[in-house]
Amino acid sequence: MAILEANNIKAGYGETEILHGVYIKVNKGEIVSIIGPNGAGKSTLIKTIFGILKPTKGKIILDDQDITGLNPDKIVRAGMCYVPQTENVFPSLTVEENLEMGAFIRNDDCRDRIKEIYEIFPDLKQKRRQRVGKLSGGQSQMVAMGRALMLDPKVLLLDEPSASLAPNLVEMIFEKIVEINKSGVAILIVEQNARVALKLSDRGYILAMGRNRFEDTGEALLNNEEVGKLYLGG
Ligand SMILES: Nc1ncnc2c1ncn2[C@@H]1O[C@H](COP(=O)(O)OP(=O)(O)OP(=O)(O)O)[C@@H](O)[C@H]1O
Ligand SMILES: [Mg+2]
Numbered sequence: 505m506a507i508l509e510a511n512n513i514k515a516g517y518g519e520t521e522i523l524h525g526v527y528i529k530v531n532k533g534e535i536v537s538i539i540g541p542n543g544a545g546k547s548t549l550i551k552t553i554f555g556i557l558k559p560t561k562g563k564i565i566l567d568d569q570d571i572t573g574l575n576p577d578k579i580v581r582a583g584m585c586y587v588p589q590t591e592n593v594f595p596s597l598t599v600e601e602n603l604e605m606g607a608f609i610r611n612d613d614c615r616d617r618i619k620e621i622y623e624i625f626p627d628l629k630q631k632r633r634q635r636v637g638k639l640s641g642g643q644s645q646m647v648a649m650g651r652a653l654m655l656d657p658k659v660l661l662l663d664e665p666s667a668s669l670a671p672n673l674v675e676m677i678f679e680k681i682v683e684i685n686k687s688g689v690a691i692l693i694v695e696q697n698a699r700v701a702l703k704l705s706d707r708g709y710i711l712a713m714g715r716n717r718f719e720d721t722g723e724a725l726l727n728n729e730e731v732g733k734l735y736l737g738g
Pocket of ligand 1: 545547548
């Protein structure tokens, strides 16, 4: 059963069309990866799904609700949160202040949710009074994910969460992603570490030049010779 579905999406910047009719689906409980070369349109697709860019064509459905053309604040309320590829934290604020910022539309006391976030990311609890700008790349990425989780989303969009992290931290971030998924959040993730991402993904899509190229289970994509040669570095 689909929790998120985008169909025939056309979008771009100004006159330049980048996505030429892309589709993607995330079922309840799934981790789904979007893989593809630099400039393929992966971030553009995520930004369009989250309402930062408006599609010129196509339809986006979140949990049976048509969210096409809605602004991000409405989409957050509909149950989807997004961690951008860059500049995804407030460096001058502390860890806990960053988490509080993530709860901006909650009217209730967000203490309980912060506690749950610290259970997923125990390292952050220790650093709660530190400015995020002083943290390591891995810790900062955990803050960004924790902030997006403050609103208890049904779907989490992650754009390259492991970019520029050391290999052991890449693994740690992916372990966290699996843990978040097990807590009941469907996850759509864009990744350059394609093999690692596909290994833990239920399904994956390969995007190239703004079009769908391959779509299969994570395992089948990893075992697909053509995909390996063209998109996974051999
Ligand atoms: N703000 C923008 N204005 C104009 N063109 C843009 C903008 N952002 C991206 N593009 C262009 O859109 C195309 C797709 O970019 P996008 O960032 O979606 O690719 P990507 O698949 O996420 O790549 P990467 O792996 O490098 O993150 C590229 O040709 C890029 O130059
Ligand atoms: Mg990108």
